[in-house]
Amino acid sequence: MMKTRFTAVLLSALLLTACDNSDSTPAPDPRQQQEILSVKQLIYPYDRTVTLGGILDNRPDCIDPEWDTLTDDKGRELVRYRCDYTTAAAVNKINQQVEARYQRVLRDYTGILTKVTKWKPADMRTRTGANIEQTEKELGMIKTLSGYDWSPLRSEISTNNDSSFNLSLSGGKLWSRQPAKLTGEQKALVEQWNAVTEPLLYGQGSDIDRWFEDSSGVISALEKKLTDLKAVQAEEYLKGDNRRREDESALTRLLAELEAAHAEAKDWRITQELYWSVTGPDPVFMGGKFLVSDHTGQNELVPYSPVTRGPIRRGTEMLADIYGDKTGTDFYRNMLAFGLYMYQVKDIKVPSVNTLSY
Structure with missing residues (x-):
């Protein structure tokens, strides 16, 4: 009788242990936690009253911060900070700007197509x-x-x-x-x-x-x-008529591809990542980037200047942008919106149409 009771108790304990293991998460690696802490406790170089953790974990413009570690392709141990840039304010502003760009481009190329379609050899x-x-x-x-x-x-x-x-x-x-x-x-x-x-x-x-x-x-x-x-x-x-037919076909294709991209233009999520190398005795800031996730997967999102119409890679300046609250401004969101539009249409080939011929 005692043996049976002992066996039952032992089985119950084993079952409870199995249940506990299935619901628990792996314990954090102490070394990784220490590396992350070494970065978060760094004093911001231009304001000795704040730490990087204090700045990055309390941002209104980029929420749900996460910290982890990884090894890059050069064998360096890195600490990575990631946050979700898809706040309501950012989504509204970026979508407005992207929509305006699509509407403008669609209007312009529709106008060109109309001219090409109406053109006659005479x-x-x-x-x-x-x-x-x-x-x-x-x-x-x-x-x-x-x-x-x-x-x-x-x-x-x-x-x-x-x-x-x-x-x-x-x-x-x-x-x-x-x-x-x-x-x-x-x-x-x-x-x-x-x-x-x-x-x-x-x-x-x-x-x-x-x-x-x-x-x-x-x-x-x-x-x-x-x-x-x-x-x-x-x-x-x-x-001339052969050229017109070719241009009409190319412009029709272009507009169809732009409309397809436009239909999915609001299906995106932007994250921001910053990196520090912890291979040496002291963490070294390596820069950062934006990433966009959409139906094609996740890729780097490069901001574009609405003024110069060229790419802007802030890289090592991103930490200063965050501290100076620049990443939450409309100007910054406009750059990301322009970059998002360029990313969405990057594979669309724009035909070379000599509009002066029509």
Whole structure:
């Protein structure tokens, strides 16, 4: 009877022990705790009245502080401080800034896509198009001038600015050195000529001058030139339309990817980490960084300056930023918001679209 009772007591004790072990957490490593304490008890270099633990464990801008130890890839023993930057104030400010950036970018690229979609080859402004317009204009004038008899003027006109002639033809325009010597018929013909060629601009009209000197073959040559230019223009139109389709496709893809990123833009959590090396006799601050966790995992979050639009790695300055309460300011949150946006769109390829072509 005594043996049975002893066995029952022993089994009960073993069961209780097993239950206790299943609910308990491993006891902290004394050495790790000492390393963490050695960092937390450090006096802040620029304020001898506070310790690092006092500063870092009582932050309103980054909550739920945690301390642990690890070994880096160079074999250094490190103490790591981590806190959760996802406070209500930070979330609201960062989400507002990120949302504003998405809205601005989506609006801008939607506007570009609209221009590209509405564009037509006839909207192209090319040298070929200008040459066609000029050739058509001069050819039309020549055909109009061909309907008049200019024989009363021929003996009076020079096409090389010879001062011995009363009339000069240059750039398709007639002008007289001594208008008083012209007959009434000649004056009327000069006025008629210039009325036809009046739309010509400086540097134009050479084909009209050439036609007046020798009309043989000028019209047919201009018509062939016009045909050749229109063939070149048709090729340019084809290339332009192909470019438009490529740009339209690329911009449509870009907007779809931006919309997909935008849909998940608020699904994030930011933490801040600081590191001290405790390999030597005294802890040495190694700097810090921000980390972002989202649907892709956890990665470093690099703040971006809204002013220079470039990355800002505070690193070893982070401790001073925390002590100076900078990490809780709107300016700091704006940098993190810009960095978060850049992180979210980092894999989106922005097409090179020449907007001046549309």
